[in-house]
Amino acid sequence: MTAFELAQVTIARMLAPFKDPSMQDFVTGLALVNASADVAPGFIWRLQVEDGDMSAVRAFDWDMGDSFGVLPNISVWTSVEALSDFVFSGEHLAYLKRRREWFLxxxxxxxxLWWVPSGHQPTVDECVAKVRHLRENGPIPEVFTLRTQFPRPDVAAGPRDGDPDSSVAA
Incomplete structure (x- = not known):
């Protein structure tokens, strides 16, 4: 066990309300993808709501634009590699390829992405701050992307480039 784990937040702007029939394939797939994440190597935790409708998390309303809402995904993984392996394989990859059907x-x-002390579960407010900081400052050790990664704070090294096709995540 390491002293740090990888927190991630991904937000997506919905093309229709969560309960709209045009979102049905996504909503159905969300349960499958979440179930596969729950057993994926390196998965630790994800934010959940009772009815599964993450559009009820209102913290990203400031980023709605012309969408019908912002859908957040917040999770913790053992490493960037574990997250990346999950994102770009299996059920998740199949739905990731269809994202333009449901999201702007x-x-x-x-x-x-950012490193947190082991056992820490990021709050929604923390995630909002990380997204804003990344947009304002670009990737830095305190918040970064799959494309430009930084090692755990207990590992001495500079930034490293990730998969050039990894501009999206979970």
Whole structure:
């Protein structure tokens, strides 16, 4: 066990309300993807709500734009590699490839990664602050992306480039 774990938040701007019929494939797939995440190597924790409708988390309303709401995904993993392995494989990858059916394309940073002390569960407010900080400052050791990664604070090294196709996450 290490002293640090990887927190991540990904937000997506919805093309329709969560309960709209056009979102049905996504909503159905969300349960499958979450179940596969729960047993994925390196998965530790994810924010959950009782009815599964993460659109009820209102903290990202400031980023709605012309969407029907912002859907957050907040989780903790053992490493960048574990997160990346999950994101770019299996059920998650199949739904990731279909994201344009349910979410608006964006140019803003929508995924933020950062190291947290082992056992820490990020709050929604913490995630909002990380997304804002990343957008204002770009990747730095305190908040970064899959494309530009920084090692755990207890590992001495500079930034490293990730997969050049990894501009999206969970």
């Amino acid at each position: 394309p964006v140019k803003d940073m929508m995924t933020a």
